[in-house]
Amino acid sequence: MSADAEIKRMSREQPPYYWQSLDFARLMTDYPPPPAYFNTVYRMPRAQLRELREKRFMTQIARAREIPFYQRRWRETGLGAGDIRSVSDLTKIPPYTVHDIRDSIARNPPFGDFMGVSPEDGRRMPLVIQTSGGTTGLPRPMLYSPQDREIMAILGARRLTMHGVRPGDLVQVTRALGLANGGFHIREALWKYTGAVPVMTGSGNVTPTRRQIEIMRAWGVNVLIGFPAYLRHMALVARDELKIDPRSLGIRALDSNLGIEDRKPIEELWGAPCHDFYGAHESGMIAADCVYQNGMHIQEDAFIVEILDPVTGKPVPEGEKGNICITSLFKYSAPLIRYNICDVSLIMPGTCACGSTLVRLEKIFGRSDNMLKLRGVNVFPEAIGALVAEEPRSTGEFFCIVDRVGAVGRDEMTVLVEAADPSVDTRALHQDLERRLHDALAVKVLVKVVQRNELDQYTGVSQVTKAKRLLDRRKD
Ligand SMILES: [Zn+2]
Structure with a gap:
């Protein structure tokens, strides 16, 4: 198209204006x-x-x-x-x-x-x-x-x-x-x-x-x-x-x-x-x-x-x-x-x-397609987050990893949790949270306490708005 024709076209094509829409x-x-x-x-x-x-x-x-x-x-x-x-x-x-x-x-x-x-x-x-x-x-x-x-x-x-x-x-x-x-x-x-x-x-x-x-x-x-x-x-x-x-x-x-x-x-x-x-x-x-x-x-x-x-x-x-x-x-x-x-x-x-x-x-209890089955029990990662957030000895950050382990292929979930600061007794926190999660979820999960900010590499919470919370390795 010549420059002339392009200018003609430009002067003819009327866009729809928002204020008139x-x-x-x-x-x-x-x-x-x-x-x-x-x-x-x-x-x-x-x-x-x-x-x-x-x-x-x-x-x-x-x-x-x-x-x-x-x-x-x-x-x-x-x-x-x-x-x-x-x-x-x-x-x-x-x-x-x-x-x-x-x-x-x-x-x-x-x-x-x-x-x-x-x-x-x-x-x-x-x-x-x-x-x-x-x-x-x-x-x-x-x-x-x-x-x-x-x-x-x-x-x-x-x-x-x-x-x-x-x-x-x-x-x-x-x-x-x-x-x-x-x-x-x-x-x-x-x-x-x-x-x-x-x-x-x-x-x-x-x-x-x-x-x-x-x-x-x-x-x-x-x-x-x-x-x-x-x-x-x-x-x-x-x-x-x-x-x-x-x-x-x-x-x-x-x-x-x-x-x-x-x-x-x-x-x-x-x-x-x-x-x-x-x-x-x-x-x-x-x-x-x-x-x-x-x-x-x-x-x-x-x-x-x-x-x-x-x-x-x-x-x-x-x-x-x-x-x-x-x-x-x-x-x-x-x-x-x-x-x-x-x-x-x-x-x-x-x-x-x-x-x-x-x-x-x-309230929103979770996404039904986020829900995962752990040894026959339905678990929402969101529910785990709510329980971790209640724990003052943690930062509230968490990340769940699900694996199939052993010869019989037992499903195992590990919940990684950050300690709020270095003075926290990580052993006690680990035991208390494992018990608390077991009671609430009706299935046993493992808890691993890590230091503050360690989970950012998994969740991306400092960078992205929607933090990642779950890695299901059973399908790998
Ligand atoms: Zn009202």
Whole structure:
């Protein structure tokens, strides 16, 4: 192409501008951001909420019917066009898992057929791609339309406000900045819908931990966001290496996806409440706890959450544990219709003292596909982490190695644990932890106590946001 023709083309091709891509006023009414959220959806009578969800659900079903992934799967199970008329028909739809997404990508590389948009649609709407925070293999991509992205930012802002973020705050975000959605999602939520200022320090390999603490102190950061292991690591670096009491740094609130970890030791280190949330890169923010820290309120105007029996795949009664299965009510590019995330939780019976009408997930007990079988007993590495974190003679860091040993091939798990400092009686710690883990897990595991920071080579906690916790050598 000649330079002349290229200039002509440049002057003709109109990109879709973001500010024109949505009816923003309508969006504010449909998905109220904070503070309006707390006087609307947060306290909405159940009957009104039901009606709202019905309408949104049918819109999502219509959108899903345009997407090859659902067309294929629903055809295979004989689900007809007229079979889904309301939320009560939800259980007729076959659930899918991450394995079906991987299969969709393998069949139709590089993006799969589970999305109703492709990068070429960037000609008509601004698109952005982010991924899962996966630690193995290629990350799973997700293209977000303006509608997806803005509503996700609003859902994120609701969580952050529930967790103590206020207009004018400085909020330090120690989540990965890159392909993984976590960091950028929080930046958009903070910047656009909370009035707080994001300070995107990223993980330890983007901004070293000591520098993270110096920035926090020099700039007067109010709220700190990160994975529990990193929040603990930061506090210990401040206290023991920089000789700064983390409680003197003026952090008013902590926000972390706690899972099964005990929030108390982290709260004590920082002298601030630590709030829990649950979300995924495909969905955005699903649930967050309130000031009462007693379960996470589900954003029910944006999601239908079911809890499924891991074996039968059928919904379990309220209060029983199972796999979280979500149906989105707002997504355009890739609606999620019965996506079984395989994270284990339960819906709490009863209501919360905060007065919200939104039901609560208790906490995330672990990933059912992280679960490993040790001599016939189901073990979650997350549960081991929670028990280690309770032990004040350890740093809270841990790493599990599973081996098949001896002539009979006995499965043996060794839990490596760091002593908090050289004065710790490692023999006593070893014995106490072995007993404690045996009681809690109902299967014997071996404990090996190592010195502080020795596990970093396995977990990568000082460098990456998602620490590695398990090496299963049985398959080697
Ligand atoms: Zn509440």
